[in-house]
Amino acid sequence: MVFALMGQNRIPAKGIAAMNNQGDFEIYDFDRHELGDTDILMEITYASICHSDIHHVKEEWGAEEYPMVPGHEMVGRVTKIGKNVTAFKVGDYAGVGCMINSCGTCKYCKAHMEQYCPKVVMTYHAHDPFHNNEITQGGYSSNMVVSQDFAIKIPKNAEMDKVAPLLCAGITTYSPINYVDVKKGDKVAVAGYGGLGHMAVQYMVARGANVTVFDITEEKRADALAMGAVKFVNVNNAEELKGLDNTMSFVISTIPANYDPNMYLKMLDLDGQFCIVGLPAMANMPVLSIDKFIWKGNRKVFGSQIGGIKETQEMVNYSVKHNIYPEVEKIPATPKAVEEAYENVLDGKVKFRYVIDMSTL
Amino acid sequence: MVFALMGQNRIPAKGIAAMNNQGDFEIYDFDRHELGDTDILMEITYASICHSDIHHVKEEWGAEEYPMVPGHEMVGRVTKIGKNVTAFKVGDYAGVGCMINSCGTCKYCKAHMEQYCPKVVMTYHAHDPFHNNEITQGGYSSNMVVSQDFAIKIPKNAEMDKVAPLLCAGITTYSPINYVDVKKGDKVAVAGYGGLGHMAVQYMVARGANVTVFDITEEKRADALAMGAVKFVNVNNAEELKGLDNTMSFVISTIPANYDPNMYLKMLDLDGQFCIVGLPAMANMPVLSIDKFIWKGNRKVFGSQIGGIKETQEMVNYSVKHNIYPEVEKIPATPKAVEEAYENVLDGKVKFRYVIDMSTL
Numbered sequence: 210m211v212f213a214l215m216g217q218n219r220i221p222a223k224g225i226a227a228m229n230n231q232g233d234f235e236i237y238d239f240d241r242h243e244l245g246d247t248d249i250l251m252e253i254t255y256a257s258i259c260h261s262d263i264h265h266v267k268e269e270w271g272a273e274e275y276p277m278v279p280g281h282e283m284v285g286r287v288t289k290i291g292k293n294v295t296a297f298k299v300g301d302y303a304g305v306g307c308m309i310n311s312c313g314t315c316k317y318c319k320a321h322m323e324q325y326c327p328k329v330v331m332t333y334h335a336h337d338p339f340h341n342n343e344i345t346q347g348g349y350s351s352n353m354v355v356s357q358d359f360a361i362k363i364p365k366n367a368e369m370d371k372v373a374p375l376l377c378a379g380i381t382t383y384s385p386i387n388y389v390d391v392k393k394g395d396k397v398a399v400a401g402y403g404g405l406g407h408m409a410v411q412y413m414v415a416r417g418a419n420v421t422v423f424d425i426t427e428e429k430r431a432d433a434l435a436m437g438a439v440k441f442v443n444v445n446n447a448e449e450l451k452g453l454d455n456t457m458s459f460v461i462s463t464i465p466a467n468y469d470p471n472m473y474l475k476m477l478d479l480d481g482q483f484c485i486v487g488l489p490a491m492a493n494m495p496v497l498s499i500d501k502f503i504w505k506g507n508r509k510v511f512g513s514q515i516g517g518i519k520e521t522q523e524m525v526n527y528s529v530k531h532n533i534y535p536e537v538e539k540i541p542a543t544p545k546a547v548e549e550a551y552e553n554v555l556d557g558k559v560k561f562r563y564v565i566d567m568s569t570l
Numbered sequence: 571m572v573f574a575l576m577g578q579n580r581i582p583a584k585g586i587a588a589m590n591n592q593g594d595f596e597i598y599d600f601d602r603h604e605l606g607d608t609d610i611l612m613e614i615t616y617a618s619i620c621h622s623d624i625h626h627v628k629e630e631w632g633a634e635e636y637p638m639v640p641g642h643e644m645v646g647r648v649t650k651i652g653k654n655v656t657a658f659k660v661g662d663y664a665g666v667g668c669m670i671n672s673c674g675t676c677k678y679c680k681a682h683m684e685q686y687c688p689k690v691v692m693t694y695h696a697h698d699p700f701h702n703n704e705i706t707q708g709g710y711s712s713n714m715v716v717s718q719d720f721a722i723k724i725p726k727n728a729e730m731d732k733v734a735p736l737l738c739a740g741i742t743t744y745s746p747i748n749y750v751d752v753k754k755g756d757k758v759a760v761a762g763y764g765g766l767g768h769m770a771v772q773y774m775v776a777r778g779a780n781v782t783v784f785d786i787t788e789e790k791r792a793d794a795l796a797m798g799a800v801k802f803v804n805v806n807n808a809e810e811l812k813g814l815d816n817t818m819s820f821v822i823s824t825i826p827a828n829y830d831p832n833m834y835l836k837m838l839d840l841d842g843q844f845c846i847v848g849l850p851a852m853a854n855m856p857v858l859s860i861d862k863f864i865w866k867g868n869r870k871v872f873g874s875q876i877g878g879i880k881e882t883q884e885m886v887n888y889s890v891k892h893n894i895y896p897e898v899e900k901i902p903a904t905p906k907a908v909e910e911a912y913e914n915v916l917d918g919k920v921k922f923r924y925v926i927d928m929s930t931l
Contacts, residue, residue, distance in 0.1 A: 317840070322840065324867070479677075479683065485860050485863045486864070496857035497871075498856075498857050499831055499849075499850075499856050500852065501873075502846045502871060503847070503849055503873035504873070506872070506875040507872060507873075507874060510871050510872070511863060511870040512860070512867045512868075512869070513867045514865075514867040
């Protein structure tokens with residue numbers, strides 16, 4: 210009975226879905242769970258394309274289910290709220306990132322790091338145990354139903370067409386930079402100058418750090434320097450790599466393809482830290498040989514997964530206040546435009562984030 | 571001319587040398603460089619056997635030169651001092667560990683971390699640029715000539731037959747435990763309960779930590795518990811490994827053979843640290859896959875190499891004061907005894923450190 214009643218109030222949605230692991234997209238009609246008492250319904254205005262969407266669509270991180278509506282970077286207008294919602298009003302702007310729920314009671318949730326909760330519900334490609342285990346569908350769609358606890362308030366003065374990428378690319382880089390507390394004058398580096406990398410550069414430049422950028426796309430050299438980096442290193446050029454060992458206090462790798470992490474470990478100075486946030490396909494995952502850790506004693510390697518909801522809100526507020534936004538390229542909400550965008554991301558042609566204008570769906 | 575004069579004053583020594591990478595030892599007569607103005611000459615009383623001696627003798631970390639006198643854990647009596655020596659008197663006890671010189675001027679030397687100096691001179695299997703590039707020979711020998719700056723003062727009340735292993739096994743574990751500042755009540759673990767591991771257990775028990783020990787040798791279970799560990803886990807027993815994920819604030823791995831480091835990374839709790847000090851043969855060096863870092867975000871992995879001279883002195887003083895010593899098994903100074911000891915180390919039969927009584931040479 211309960212299921213039937215719930216079914217009656219399900220909310221129709223339209224999305225752009227991957228139909229298979231070849232990356233063929235189609236317009237897809239589906240529905241979302243009914244509006245709970247503490248949920249908000251938002252009409253999505255912009256959703257952006259993260260490299261990890263491609264990993265999921267192509268099953269590079271494990272088996273998936275189709276049709277799959279990707280997208281874990283989205284912003285929109287609140288159009289309806291549950292009766293107990295206090296954090297949002299109709300007409301407010303909200304953002305949703307990589308997760309939409311968690312248990313709320315474990316030590317990770319209590320520490321505001323819901324992303325490590327064993328029951329965390331990812332925004333898409335997941336089953337939601339809090340809603341009859343329904344499959345979750347992401348932001349390349351007309352709307353979203355989400356608990357107010359997992360929606361981020363977007364200040365009204367934000368540049369709305371550039372906000373979406375903050376919800377993953379922004380927090381994924383902001384969080385570890387905040388965690389290691391990068392300071393004015395620190396010698397730091399960003400490996401991989403794409404969607405995540407160009408956010409990392411901005412956050413560290415804003416803190417006054419001395420930022421070096423590593424990438425393989427020569428065309429990005431001028432962008433990096435214009436963004437405030439003191440140096441751009443083309444890692445395909447051995448000459449440019451000389452003299453960098455033992456010089457960095459912090460390196461963040463956003464690289465989503467195979468690469469040599471040992472090279473960056475070597476660049477760390479005593480007590481330096483190497484943070485990994487970019488995740489390549491499982492089939493060609495780089496490895497760190499443990500002897501490298503000993504030769505470079507007292508240098509640390511760690512990973513970081515997005516950031517908790519509280520910190521994500523802090524990051525959005527900080528970004529808007531400091532005018533830190535991704536560089537975006539808008540595309541229409543059509544399957545063909547998404548397919549072309551994926552090709553360009555893989556070819557390193559995008560500078561730096563594709564944002565789908567969902568109003569054109 | 572200078573070379574000829576130096577040659578005249580070289581100091582005769584007798585050692586137990588590996589003659590090849592098969593581990594065949596022989597008595598070997600050689601000489602050491604003349605006593606410099608700030609050098610001390612010490613008569614070695616005890617030298618101990620570290621697993622890394624075996625890696626070197628067998629060329630498991632790269633090409634070596636023979637005859638090779640191993641040994642970087644030694645203690646002895648000062649029998650002669652250079653005219654400008656102020657730190658030692660004849661009759662004092664001194665210890666020598668893994669290194670005997672460094673540049674003294676680089677940032678690592680200035681930070682009292684001579685082990686990371688680009689010009690550090692290892693106690694054996696190295697060429698000494700400060701002495702005409704002569705090959706260095708270690709502690710399985712009658713005497714040692716060393717700068718007073720790289721000799722450790724051994725308190726007169728120390729148990730002299732147990733002091734030698736402190737100079738490598740002691741400092742290698744003491745330094746990272748000190749670096750991460752293990753505290754009373756911390757849940758910590760030691761992976762590999764051998765020469766290094768049993769020192770790590772003692773240092774962490776002395777700090778009041780809650781220590782779990784991982785090993786594959788069932789016969790060591792009782793020793794670990796007697797030494798103050800709260801738990802012994804036989805890693806060959808899958809049942810015992812259950813329930814350990816996300817529980818440890820610090821894990822130190824002393825394992826000198828192939829193993830799965832990802833298993834220990836998974837055991838770390840948020841902000842936990844995994845320190846690698848054990849170094850297997852290059853041919854089967856374990857690797858950490860970078861995706862493991864992301865799944866276990868905010869957990870850190872680092873390596874640590876022995877410790878600087880200042881900290882080594884502090885460790886010896888601390889160990890003697892707190893009565894922390896290795897468990898030792900004495901063997902005579904004969905090639906046959908050394909060969910047998912190596913076999914037993916490889917078979918996991920030693921509890922926990924062989925000490926060669928050099929007075930029997």
